[in-house]
Amino acid sequence: MGKPTGFMEYQRELPDDRAPLERINDWDELHCPFSEEKLKIQGSRCMGCGTPFCHSGTVINGMISGCPNHNLIPEWNDLVSRGLWKEALTRLLKTNNFPEFTSRVCPALCEGACAAGLYSDPVTTKIIENAIIERAYEEGWIAPCPPSGRTGKKVAVVGSGPSGLACADQLNKAGHRVTVFERADRVGGLLMYGIPNMKLDKRIVQRRVDLMAAEGVTFVTSTEVGKDYPAKKLLQEFDAAVLCGGSTKPRDLPIEGRNLKGIHFAVEFLGASTKSLLDSGLADGNYISAAGKDVIVIGGGDTGTDCVGTALRHKCNSVNQLEIMPRLPLERAANNPWPQFPRVFKVDYGQAEAEALYGADPRHYCVTAQKFAGDEYGYVKEVHTIQVEWIKDDQGRLAPREIPGTGKVWSAQLVLLAMGFTGPENTLLDQLGVERDGFSNAKAEYGKFATNVKGVFAAGDMRRGQSLVIWAINEGRGAARECDRYLMGSTMLK
Known part of the structure; x- marks a missing residue:
């Protein structure tokens, strides 16, 4: 511990966010800088627990506790509190390839399991992580470091989201020649086109991609494996392949009026907006605009929030977000x-x-939502809803029941469906003959990541289903380790 009594003497403090009414006029990141002195103080709040839960990644009663990547959080908190930034970077990078991503978009599972949170507020681990990696870039401590030798083995990684990038980074470090296939025109998967710029500036993503390219990773964009590039060709041209294509089939809402124009999946809305922003600053008009419209977002998760923030920056007329679940409590419930x-x-x-x-x-x-209503031109104009209550069925499971007399009609010229994803797309897995699990994901045991097809591995959302960026990095690293073991007979990767 940098200061044994730090958690008793100092309160949790976060950097200010830019004022909401200011930031909705641009696409810049949300947070203001935090001074080094304040970061040291926040690092000193870490208790140096004998058995820290923050990096445990343990599942308790079906819910995760702590960081699934087992980041060495108490160590780099302590090092920052003592001003040892370069040493903190070494500990940070030991388990996490991309702290510049997780420190921006992760929900901070580590902070939820922080022991200081038992009596007070948890340590500000996320902002400390961000400060370490950004200082490292500023100081020039992050520079291309190609492997000292090559194994002669070639590996294809399909998908350049967080799992694909982590997998490629690790395999390249092991000395293999790695080619990453991405069907979009830019590398990054959901990091590039799924998360809006104000949450994760795309220069941050490109900075890491450029670094990986300088270290020897080959990126092939605008190429969909299974369509532009036959899937079977992977097995002919590469010694192994890792499938990291994500969970990309959005959950639909098949109610009356679903075929009306103006109803879109959130991923379409967010992706097109970011692409147009990067291509032309939105000048090309190649996106689904919310300008001047009443917007209804259906879904209450992070993607729904991103739709709200993006619609506001488009200058929508109004925005409402509909959630079928009850509002969460202000404090932990007894079963949490x-x-x-x-x-x-x-x-x-x-x-x-x-x-x-x-x-x-x-x-x-x-x-x-019960139905969508349209105008004479086939465009959506209303969303008809009803309130529900959650009751237990005969098996003791909670289920929604409509409440008579609570119907409401919402004006809407744009409806965004942000209800999650149901699994990976079929083309690639079908062409390779990869078996599926009960949820249609690629079937591969966690920790081994091997599919039923020899030399083919799967990781990230394509294997586990829709999840978090930190889980994707964890799985990409794990699949790289097992792929390296398959190719070489043993592995030094962790």
Whole structure:
């Protein structure tokens, strides 16, 4: 511990965010700088627990506790508190290939399991992680470091999201020649086109991609394996392949009026907006605009929040977010004890911006859409909803029941479906003959990552289903380790 009594003497403090009414006028990142002295103080709040849960990655009663990547959090908190930034970087990079991503978009599972949170507020691990990696770039400590030798083996990685990038980075470090295939025109997968710029500036993504390219990783963009490049060719031209294509089939809402124009999946809306922003600053008009429209977002997760924030930056007329689930409690419920991740109510950036602009939180709970209504031109104009209550069925499971007399009609010229994803697309897996699990994901045991096809591995959302960036990095690293073992007979990768 940098200061044994730090957790008793200092309060949790976070850097300020830019004012909501200011930031909705641009696409820049949300957070303001934090001084080095304040970062040291926050690092000194880490208790140096004898048995820390923050990096445990343990599943307790079906819920994760701590970082699944087992980041060495107490160590780099302590090092930062003592001003040993370069040493902190070494510990940070030992388990995490891309802290510049996780420190921006991870929900901070580590903080939910922080022991300081038992009596007070948890340590500000996420901002400390971000400060370490950004200082490392500023100081020039992050530079291309190609492997000293090559094994002669070639590996294809399909998909350049967080799992694919982590896998490629690790395999390249092991000396293999790695080619990453990406069907979009830019590398990064959901990091590039799934997460809007104000949450993760795309220069940050490109900075890491450029570094990996300088270290010897080959990126092939605008090439969909299974369509532009036959899947079977992977087995002919490479010694092994790792499938990291993600969970990319969005969950639909097949109710009356679904075929009306103006109803889109969130991933279409967010991806097109980011691409147009990067291509032309939105000048080309090649995106689904929310400008001047009443927007309804259906879904209450992070993607729904991103839709709210993006619609506001498009200058929508109004935005409302419908959530079928009840509002979470302000404090941990009895069935959600520490060190599980706290399932509590929070106001994210998009809701804070909507509240600042319109005077109210845009979220509406226990609401389900019954039908969409359109105008004479086939465009959506209304969303018809009803309130639900959650009751236990005969098996003791909670299920929604409509409440008569609670119907409502919402004006809407743009509806965004942000209800998650149902699994990977079929083409690639079918062409390779990869077996599926009960959820249609690529079947491969966690920890081994090998599919039923020899030399073919699977990782990330394509294997485990829709999940977090930190889980994707964990799986990409694990699949790289097992792929390296397959190719060489043993491995030094962790």
